[in-house]
Amino acid sequence: MSARAETVSTTASDLISLTKPRLSSLVLITTAGGVFLAPGSLATPRALVTLLATAGTVGAANALNCYWERHSDQFMARTRNRPLPAGRMEPSVALWFGISLALVSLPALALGANLLTAGLGLLALLSYVLAYTPLKARTSAAMLVGAVPGALPPLMGWTAVTNVLDAGGFALFAILFLWQMPHFIAIALFRKEEYAAAGLKSVPLERGDESSRAQIVLYLVALIPMSLLPFQLNISGPWYLASAVVLGLSFLGLGAWGFFRRLGKPWARQTFFYSLIYLTGLFVAMTLDRIPRG
Numbered sequence: 001m002s003a004r005a006e007t008v009s010t011t012a013s014d015l016i017s018l019t020k021p022r023l024s025s026l027v028l029i030t031t032a033g034g035v036f037l038a039p040g041s042l043a044t045p046r047a048l049v050t051l052l053a054t055a056g057t058v059g060a061a062n063a064l065n066c067y068w069e070r071h072s073d074q075f076m077a078r079t080r081n082r083p084l085p086a087g088r089m090e091p092s093v094a095l096w097f098g099i100s101l102a103l104v105s106l107p108a109l110a111l112g113a114n115l116l117t118a119g120l121g122l123l124a125l126l127s128y129v130l131a132y133t134p135l136k137a138r139t140s141a142a143m144l145v146g147a148v149p150g151a152l153p154p155l156m157g158w159t160a161v162t163n164v165l166d167a168g169g170f171a172l173f174a175i176l177f178l179w180q181m182p183h184f185i186a187i188a189l190f191r192k193e194e195y196a197a198a199g200l201k202s203v204p205l206e207r208g209d210e211s212s213r214a215q216i217v218l219y220l221v222a223l224i225p226m227s228l229l230p231f232q233l234n235i236s237g238p239w240y241l242a243s244a245v246v247l248g249l250s251f252l253g254l255g256a257w258g259f260f261r262r263l264g265k266p267w268a269r270q271t272f273f274y275s276l277i278y279l280t281g282l283f284v285a286m287t288l289d290r291i292p293r294g
Helices: 003-018 019-039 046-068 092-112 116-134 142-162 167-190 192-198 203-207 209-227 240-263 267-288
Strands: none
Touching: 003 046, 003 092, 019 046, 019 142, 019 167, 019 267, 046 092, 046 116, 092 116, 092 267, 116 142, 116 192, 142 167, 142 203, 167 192, 167 203, 167 267, 192 203, 209 240, 240 267
16 A cells, blocks of 8 residues: 555544544434334435434534544543544644534435434534533533433434424433433543543542442433333333333342442443443334334
8 A cells, every 4th residue: 555545544544533433323323213213204315314414413523522622632541542632633624524524414414304303413513512522621510411412313313204303202312311321420430530630520520439329320210211111102012111121120230239339440331331232222122112103
């Protein structure tokens, strides 16, 4: 490979990394879940445009987040090798990449889905970049703000089909919103020193480990009944209900174990990984046991 080709390949790889592909893949799964679960259907070309445009919008928000946090990222092991803190890319490149991606993705979302879905995408972008990102250095309450754009993708998938905000879409939003709390707190527990070095606020740093473990349990207590709403709203059937109960009680048991035993980083890391298993299992069960509606 020539030096020029290698440079182009490296630049392309770095640009893709700005979109945080692993996070974007989770967004695609939850958005697709919203599309599939919503009453009605979306033509395949429009569904593909909706998914790609949603991923592009989220990728734009992530790229702008990388631009904003380029200085603090160098203090965290999981972020210090990103293109900006590692010095492989000029900040202006990341800034214009994020802006350009948003300018392409949001109109595509309006055309592929509808204006409501594009509006939700714009809300996700602005709340993530202009509210959540700057608040992270000021207060642990930023977690609540950041959970809003994180919970919008399945609602966007739902509205892409229905073009309305209703109970089914909000149920998916609420599940994702509450799920993020134990997920984020667990990360902040086993990366507490990195958050402190980067100057970012978190529940463990502001409230302590014991309060963090207690909050994980409380959010899980709230998440379990919320996860039953798809069954109650006739979105999914009894197999989903059984799966949601088993997954939820297992999650709560893990959280309670850590709380009562006052466990530390290994438990927090296990909780983080189980949160991913939980969400994946919940959406798989929801889609496999979907109740067809008009």
